[in-house]
Amino acid sequence: xxxxxxxxxxxxxxxxxxxxxxxxxxxxxxxxxxxxxxxxxxxxxxxxxxxxxxxxxxxxxxxxxxxxxxxxxxxxxxxxxxxxxxxxxxxxxxxxxxxxxxxxxxxxxxxxxxxxxxxxxxxxxxxxxxxxxxxxxxxxxxxxxxxxxxxxxxxxxxxxxxxxxxxxxxxxxxxxxxxxxxxxxxxxxxxxxxxxxxxxxxxxxxxxxxxxxxxxxxxxxxxxxxxxxxxxxxxxxxxxxxxxxxxxxxxxxxxxxxxxxxxxxxxxxxxxxxxxxxxxxxxxxxxxxxxxxxxxxxxxxxxxxxxxxxxxxxxxxxxxxxxxxxxxxxxxxxxxxxxxxxxxxxxxxxxxxxxxxxxxxxxxxxxxx
Numbered sequence: 001x002x003x004x005x006x007x008x009x010x011x012x013x014x015x016x017x018x019x020x021x022x023x024x025x026x027x028x029x030x031x032x033x034x035x036x037x038x039x040x041x042x043x044x045x046x047x048x049x050x051x052x053x054x055x056x057x058x059x060x061x062x063x064x065x066x067x068x069x070x071x072x073x074x075x076x077x078x079x080x081x082x083x084x085x086x087x088x089x090x091x092x093x094x095x096x097x098x099x100x101x102x103x104x105x106x107x108x109x110x111x112x113x114x115x116x117x118x119x120x121x122x123x124x125x126x127x128x129x130x131x132x133x134x135x136x137x138x139x140x141x142x143x144x145x146x147x148x149x150x151x152x153x154x155x156x157x158x159x160x161x162x163x164x165x166x167x168x169x170x171x172x173x174x175x176x177x178x179x180x181x182x183x184x185x186x187x188x189x190x191x192x193x194x195x196x197x198x199x200x201x202x203x204x205x206x207x208x209x210x211x212x213x214x215x216x217x218x219x220x221x222x223x224x225x226x227x228x229x230x231x232x233x234x235x236x237x238x239x240x241x242x243x244x245x246x247x248x249x250x251x252x253x254x255x256x257x258x259x260x261x262x263x264x265x266x267x268x269x270x271x272x273x274x275x276x277x278x279x280x281x282x283x284x285x286x287x288x289x290x291x292x293x294x295x296x297x298x299x300x301x302x303x304x305x306x307x308x309x310x311x312x313x314x315x316x317x318x319x320x321x322x323x324x325x326x327x328x329x330x331x332x333x334x335x336x337x338x339x340x341x342x343x344x345x346x347x348x349x350x351x352x353x354x355x356x357x358x359x360x361x362x363x364x365x366x367x368x369x
Contacts, residue, residue, distance in 0.1 A: 011242060013276060019241030021231055023051055025249065028156065029058030031163050042160065043167030050254040050267030051229060054156070054219070057248040064152040065248065068221045071149045071192065071285055074142050078119060079194040081136040086119070088134040094315040095189040095288075096122045098134065101196060104318050107207030107274045110326070115205045115275065116195040116282075123188040126150050150190050153287035154182070157217045160252065161289075168262070176261060179307075180216065184292040187214075187311045195226065195282035198275060208273035210240070212335035214314045215255035215288035218269075222284035225276035227251065230339060232267045240272065256314070256335035257290060257307055260297040268335045300336020 010017040024045040030038040045052040056065050078086065083100070091097040099118045106112030125131045126147050133143070158177055165175035172178075180186070198206065207226070220227070228240045243251065253269035275282070291297075293308030305313075317332045 013242070013274075019239065021229055021241045021243055023053045023243060023251075024049070025053040025055055025246070026252075027055050027058065028061040028159070032060050032159050034163065034166060039163045039167045042163050046164060046254050046258075046262075046266045048232075048267065050232060050259075050269040051243075051271075052252050053246050053249040054160075054252050055249050056156075061156070064156060064250075067145070067149045067152045068285060070145045072283060074137055074145050075119075075192045075194065075283055075285075078134070078136050078192075079117065081134075085136050086117070086134055089132055092132055093122075094312065095187040096120055096125050096132065101201055102205050105209045105321075106205060107209055107272050109209070110323075111204065113205045114209065115198070115201045115207050116193045116273075118194070119192045120189045121146050121150070121192075123150050123154060123182070123190070124185060126190075127182070146190065149285070150287070153190065153219050154188070154289070156250075157219055157287065157289040160217055161258075164258075168265075176216070176258065179261070179291045179295040180289060181292060184294075185308075186290050186292050187288075187308065188290045189288050191286045191288065193284045193286065195273065195275065195284075197280060198278035207275055209318075209333075210270060210272040211318070211333050212268040212270055212337055213253055213255035213288065214257065214311050215253075215290045216258040216261070217289045218251075218253040218255055219287040219289070220251040220253065220284060221286075222251070222282070224280065224282045224284075226273045226282055227284075228272050228274055230270040232270075232337065242276070255288070255290075256300070257295075257297070257310065259335060260299055260310075261291070261295075263298075264300075264336075268337050270334060270337055270339065300331040 009020040011020050026042045087098050101117050102113040104114045106114050161176040230240050254266050256268050259266045259268040291307035295307040299305050
């Protein structure tokens with residue numbers, strides 16, 4: 001069933017009016033208490049849309065907001081370090097290590113590369129006695145910041161999984177959280193991303209390509225504009241549109257693995273990141289909760305695969321040249337989700353210029369979101 005979405009607000013970007021799509025807001029404190037109405041609300045959001053805001057302003061969630069701010073401070077220090085220090089270990093595995101700018105396809109497809117650098121610290125790694133993280137953040141204080149952030153994100157996403165299991169009347173071993181145990185190997189990771197200004201990267205290294213996430217759930221923190229989504233459904237033209245940052249809230253996306261585990265009942269969020277303001281440094285924190293590596297499910301091609309296999313195949317697709325991606329089935333990059341709308345028929349911008357939107361306009365939309 002297509003979600004009922006009110007006529008969207010719009011914001012000016014690249015010389016045209018672009019939708020600002022609405023999202024449901026879920027109260028984390030009520031979800032933690034398994035409030036029946038809130039459980040129904042979060043389940044409906046995942047079944048019909050695949051994304052929602054998570055309000056963390058209650059006593060149960062404020063710790064995570066504090067952890068987010070400490071993580072942002074750590075990120076600023078890390079990303080300001082020389083490249084040889086940041087890249088001390090390189091990309092150790094697909095979910096651990098440093099990725100420099102230009103490692104993947106960019107937001108506008110053919111001929112572009114991504115415009116961000118990223119540090120990934122896996123949950124499995126941070127639980128070890130001596131985790132492999134680069135020297136600029138290897139001190140005990142920074143390791144504690146990372147552990148706190150991963151611990152908080154892990155708890156929050158498990159609470160959401162538990163509520164979804166309850167909402168779908170799952171019991172025993174069939175509950176979603178039972179395939180996301182901390183003591184079993186998984187590719188669950190905390191990813192810290194720094195999008196550089198376009199005058200640093202150039203016009204061919206822009207944003208983050210359109211995709212769905214590999215994960216079961218993605219908990220995303222960003223105080224700056226740039227995230228775009230494509231709502232599912234067939235009611236009207238569904239072009240990519242922005243979602244406004246909402247103070248005190250995180251974004252939550254359903255990923256491929258949870259969609260598969262739900263028997264394709266849930267929606268996986270199609271999204272990308274574009275430079276809303278090309279002159280700014282943009283920072284975001286994403287916690288990708290992923291199923292245990294040996295969890296089995298049927299994927300979008302009708303194959304029985306493990307969560308680890310799906311992760312490895314899709315990660316390779318992310319890093320493939322755009323020519324190879326164009327030949328691959330959309331069931332990989334988009335997790336089998338169907339695009340109901342079309343991107344701008346006049347074509348994506350060949351370059352990115354500064355937006356004409358006023359600060360007052362952005363502030364007003366953010367407050368109303």
